[in-house]
């Protein structure tokens with residue numbers, strides 16, 4: 214057993230204890246006997262301290278030229294490269310994903326660093342003609358202020374990076390409140406930010422429980438912006454609180470992503486996409502494929518192929534190089550997935566493979582669920598509508614392209630989507646008609662890249678996008694500037710034309 218890491222808060226460039234001595238633990242989901250880290254149960258007073266530090270830091274950070282701010286981000290990118298393996302090992306133990314995926318998660322953070330570092334020399338505004346002679350008009354981006362960033366456990370490095378890096382390059386200061394399940398990942402990540410030498414108060418970390426530290430941050434009157442990735446229920450609370458307290462808010466919530474496989478698709482390719490999209494990261498991505506919409510002409514063949522391929526997947530600890538599928542994050546989530554299987558059976562879905570908690574050998578010590586295919590699912594069943602967030606995929610049969618698109622769209626969510634077809638006309642029609650923030654043609658629903666907008670329509674989000682240059686609209690305010698060099702008063706909105 215490795216000694217658990219003792220995590221502390223990071224406020225005003227110091228590692229500090231929380232006011233309350235209570236601590237909580239994160240455990241290895243592949244072997245719940247192992248404590249990975251202990252972390253403080255921060256209260257409103259700790260949040261107050263972090264917000265005060267971030268406010269103080271903001272006064273000078275906003276005035277640091279953006280290219281100089283970007284150099285810190287670049288340094289974080291280099292340090293992430295240096296500590297990549299160490300971070301990936303911690304992540305595999307604390308969150309459970311296979312090492313190859315954990316390295317990919319850190320790499321996403323590295324890519325995000327170098328992309329956002331480049332933004333320091335862009336942050337473009339516009340210039341445009343004025344109605345008046347000898348008058349100049351332009352727009353500039355200005356920071357929003359103190360940003361509370363509330364992040365989930367499923368991408369414990371990449372998602373904090375997505376939020377912190379653009380926020381910082383735009384001149385904001387940040388308080389990260391990471392998920393309770395992954396405090397060690399957050400601590401290691403913030404150690405890297407500390408090593409990069411950001412000025413005091415620019416980067417802050419507050420551990421704790423969502424209902425306590427998270428809630429206090431969202432309600433805090435001196436927080437200007439909340440960026441949240443997580444469940445729809447918590448997102449609704451965040452949205453309403455931010456509405457009431459007049460904060461800017463960016464939400465990234467649930468998904469019920471589907472992959473369509475048409476009768477003309479390359480079935481081997483679609484199969485690999487389905488397996489990776491549904492069972493990669495144990496189905497615990499908000500982009501995971503949780504519905505497979507199959508054309509009736511290939512449905513029997515494709516589900517047989519899928520069953521065969523799924524039967525070969527090996528469950529195990531993330532740090533074991535033979536593992537294809539890691540554990541579910543914790544007992545609560547494991548039981549939630551199991552309950553959905555009860556619901557599926559009651560609703561009349563057929564369990565083609567899997568469907569149970571895995572308990573053989575070493576697996577009994579962890580939170581493992583067998584990769585599961587549900588057949589004969591109809592669009593109205595709860596398992597076809599609700600986000601499960603586990604290795605469970607629901608198969609729905611359709612008779613036409615139009616029906617496939619209609620069923621894909623028949624969900625309150627709209628994050629990711631995919632269609633496998635060789636017909637270029639259908640591919641373009643799908644691109645146009647699918648209601649989702651992301652559509653893949655002949656690729657799985659997972660695997661978004663950091664330089665493109667990430668986010669969803671309908672109940673997945675609130676109209677914002679993360680990543681790419683679109684995220685700048687979250688972390689900056691537009692300022693419109695008019696410069697009148699005529700030397701005389703020019704009155705706008707006066708019309709002398711008769």
Ligand code: UN1
Pocket residue numbers: 321367368442497498499500658659660661662
């Ligand atoms: C998430 O699950 O919240 O597109 C993020 C993907 C990853 C990010 C997933 N790049 O699958």
